[in-house]
Amino acid sequence: MGERVSGKSLDQWRNQAKAEAKAVGIDPQEVDWLLRAICDLDSLTLRLGLSQMAGVDLKLSLADLEHRWQQRVQRRVPVQYLVGEAPWRQFSLNVSPAVLIPRPETELIIDLAVDAVERSPQRDALATGIWVDMGTGSGAIAIGLADAFPNAQILAVDQSADALAIAQENVQRYDLTDRITLCHGSWFQPLANYRGKLSAVVSNPPYIPSGILPTLQPEVIAHEPTTALDGGPDGLDDLRIIATQAPDYLIAGGLWLAEMMAGQGELVTELLTQVGAYRGIQVIEDLAGRDRFTLAFRI
Template identity: 40%
Template sequence: MQNQTKNGEAPWTILKLLRWTTSYFKSHDIDNPRASAELLLAHALKLERIDLYVRYDQPLSGGELSRFKALIKRRGKREPIAYITGEKEFWSMPLKVSPAVLIPRPETECLVEAALAVLPDDSDGDRKKRVLELGTGSGAIILSLASERPGHRYFASDRSLSALAVARENAVRHGAEAIRFFCGDWFEALKGGGPPFDLILSNPPYIEAAEIPRLQPEIHRYEPVAALDGGTDGLDALRHIICHAPACLADGGTLILEIGYDQGDAVQSIARGCGAYYQVAVRKDYSGHDRVVLLRRGQAPDG
């Protein structure tokens, strides 16, 4: 692909570029080559994807072509599109992302759905609930809850200051400045006490350490390892959260965690061993895999 066409050659139009880039991505085993080409070209031209087809015969200037070529090279090295464009949609909200945070996945919306099912609407007259997200990353989960149930009190932590900066920026972008963000490693910052939480949730690292190098290059080369590595058995973070959450949960409060597709039985065993929960339920995602576990703190109510 040359910036300037030779005499007699047709210019690089939007449609011609999309076709060439799709073919190039296919030859480099890039997933969803056409969609990838559209997203990157729209980003380079500062257009919406639909505009590419409205302006399909528009030729690119030399500067536009150079910018697009740079994006193609990055994607060809398997850098995720979300990091290239700096944005990812989650729960119908555009969110800023950077290599400091895990890219939000569609399956994590199952965690949001499970949380909304136990978090009352503001209209029911109940007291405001205290909700805590551990390891917030981009803030995708806590922002989704705050957008759906704005009347509650929201808190979110992360041990990475860089991640918290991204989450705070997303909160401002979506008018959720009331969320209180703080830095801490799981429950470390809460050891001083304080009112208990009614709901604690997290998408913690749950991949076995030995499996990480075998993941797609987009993941193991670019996403933060600390947000992926669950230790030797993948359960280190899950084990820690399950066993320490009761000290911060109100009686009858709920802990909701995203888990790996094959971790349901192990997580239930960990929960039973803690002896602090009277209800443990595993829910599946839309592909039929274990995805979310809900744990209710305290003793089973009478009757």
């Protein structure tokens, strides 16, 4: 239920919430993120200050707003789950605890795919072919690829039906239902009809070694789906499957591109080399200079 409150009382709530945020090491800007999303306030209004406003219409009561904020402060629920959205590249994507919150560092994977296609002798075949986003979660990579390659078809695979329901919302939100097909199942299992037909396999799979999971921030380990994070003992369980099986599905010259954890570059290179079906294996650093992506082409 919405509520009309005085600018002064909302301003007081905002100042107190920001002080609480600082005290527990949360970015105080998140208070304004919540206000923008939940109260329909814009950045300019927030910059000018709320105290001068006679009244502000809230989409929920001040008590509910406070309740949500306490979930952020006390339970460490990520603000993106509290507002139900996360910005990613030029998109604003629906998110829920069923999906990993799409990360800024993953945004680069789309640019890497575009660069790889541009330098491929099979540029046209790749740009107009069938691409797979393995482990699509919110659908972020699939949507980014559909936007970057307007003549490609995208298959978005996930074993989580709940994640696919969120991906479906995002695909609809960006009017991409005729370009992106959601596929439910484990890795290549739902793609039996696509052997030798894929132009590219792109993935941000679970890659965190199981032993490291308990050391992650509470926002991640207590709230994001473990199945999106846990890559097994050395973090490479899923990358191993995707690297080993992809050659059966890729066309000659097809692209293999995956995100990994910083420090896994050497192991993933070794893995792709052992498979013996790839050329041009390349480890690529993220904007912070850490090895975060590996790219290769099917021989």
